[in-house]
Amino acid sequence: MLFLDEHEVHRLYPVEAAIDVMAEAMRRYSAGQVTQPLRTILRPPTETGLLGTMPCHVAGGGDAGFGLKAMVLKPENPARGLDLHIGVVMVFDPDTGRPLAVMDAGAITATRTAAVSAVATDALAPVDAGDLAVLGSGVQGRSHLRAMAVVRKLRRVRVWSRTPEHAADYRAWAARELDVDVEVAPDVRSALAGADLVCTTTASKEPIVEPGWVARGAHLNVVGGSFADARELASRVVAEAAVFVDSRESAAAESGDLRAPLAEGLIGPDHVRAELGEVLLGRHPGRGSADETTLYKSLGLAVQDTMSGFYVARAALEERTA
Numbered sequence: 001m002l003f004l005d006e007h008e009v010h011r012l013y014p015v016e017a018a019i020d021v022m023a024e025a026m027r028r029y030s031a032g033q034v035t036q037p038l039r040t041i042l043r044p045p046t047e048t049g050l051l052g053t054m055p056c057h058v059a060g061g062g063d064a065g066f067g068l069k070a071m072v073l074k075p076e077n078p079a080r081g082l083d084l085h086i087g088v089v090m091v092f093d094p095d096t097g098r099p100l101a102v103m104d105a106g107a108i109t110a111t112r113t114a115a116v117s118a119v120a121t122d123a124l125a126p127v128d129a130g131d132l133a134v135l136g137s138g139v140q141g142r143s144h145l146r147a148m149a150v151v152r153k154l155r156r157v158r159v160w161s162r163t164p165e166h167a168a169d170y171r172a173w174a175a176r177e178l179d180v181d182v183e184v185a186p187d188v189r190s191a192l193a194g195a196d197l198v199c200t201t202t203a204s205k206e207p208i209v210e211p212g213w214v215a216r217g218a219h220l221n222v223v224g225g226s227f228a229d230a231r232e233l234a235s236r237v238v239a240e241a242a243v244f245v246d247s248r249e250s251a252a253a254e255s256g257d258l259r260a261p262l263a264e265g266l267i268g269p270d271h272v273r274a275e276l277g278e279v280l281l282g283r284h285p286g287r288g289s290a291d292e293t294t295l296y297k298s299l300g301l302a303v304q305d306t307m308s309g310f311y312v313a314r315a316a317l318e319e320r321t322a
Helices: 006-012 015-030 105-124 139-151 164-178 188-192 235-239 248-254 256-263 276-280 302-321
Strands: 002-004 040-042 050-058 065-073 085-092 099-104 131-135 156-160 197-200 219-222 242-245 272-275 294-297
Touching: 002 006, 002 302, 006 099, 006 105, 006 302, 015 105, 015 139, 015 272, 015 276, 015 302, 050 302, 065 105, 065 302, 085 105, 085 302, 099 105, 099 302, 105 139, 105 219, 105 276, 105 294, 105 302, 131 139, 131 188, 139 164, 139 197, 156 164, 156 188, 235 256, 242 248, 242 276, 248 256, 248 272, 272 276
Parallel strands: 002 099, 131 156, 131 197, 197 219, 219 294, 242 272, 242 294
Antiparallel strands: 040 050, 050 065, 065 085, 085 099
16 A cells, blocks of 8 residues: 655646546546545534545546545644645555555645646636736645646736735745746735636635626636635625536535525525536536636535545556556
8 A cells, every 4th residue: 555645746746637637527527427425524512623524436447446535624733834634535446445545635635626726717717817816825825826827828916815924925935936926915806906817715714805806707716615604705796607616516515605695695506507527528618708707616526536546546656666
């Protein structure tokens, strides 16, 4: 059995490869080739954190079989210099069921989440979108900048963070690692002004994006707010957008960004246009017009972790037997 740490996962799973793997994952999900329950969340009353488990089976060739992600979320970790999410992804030999590999889940999650947003951007954003606003300067804010640069030519990048020092660190990182010049925005509205591509990657519990702040025709990847009690967008922002999701089932059960406007009567249960996989399969045309605002709500699916895990395990085995 392979044990792969954070550094090995990042080395073996570049975002360019992950984009292709995640496009296939979303196609298989919407084609009915994936068996997975909604994730199980354990929140002990004596704990500040939680444990999430996400089992999955993927049918078809290639990166297919049983997989599992177990992830602990510890709110205190960023202050300790650790990731908010800590855990493992496991994949099992498709023939024997023996554990094939155990790997760092934080590295998988960072890459696969941004890669799916890149797939959504390529499918839904205007082809000339390149004025990027990133809300949040953490792990996902960084991985999303890396992924957006793969699928669109970026002409301008702005970042906003609640902590100015974190935004400054983000700017220095982007210049050093990606050779990208990033402007630090003083507030969310300034970051969004004129942006035709937006990635929201915060841990906000309450809306930070208000009506009238998003440019007409923009595409939004809404990545934070991955629980029913958290959201990043005001209800009317969602109501005015063409909404696409990774999973209708997950979005209905787990997305605060969608459940809030539904409860307020601003949208109906049919407000979601399609799953991303349905667009990739040609079952839905995606964006309807140039001035339409598209919104991809990402919750994260076990199939994404499982197929990522199989890719990383295969890459590690091929490297060790070369």
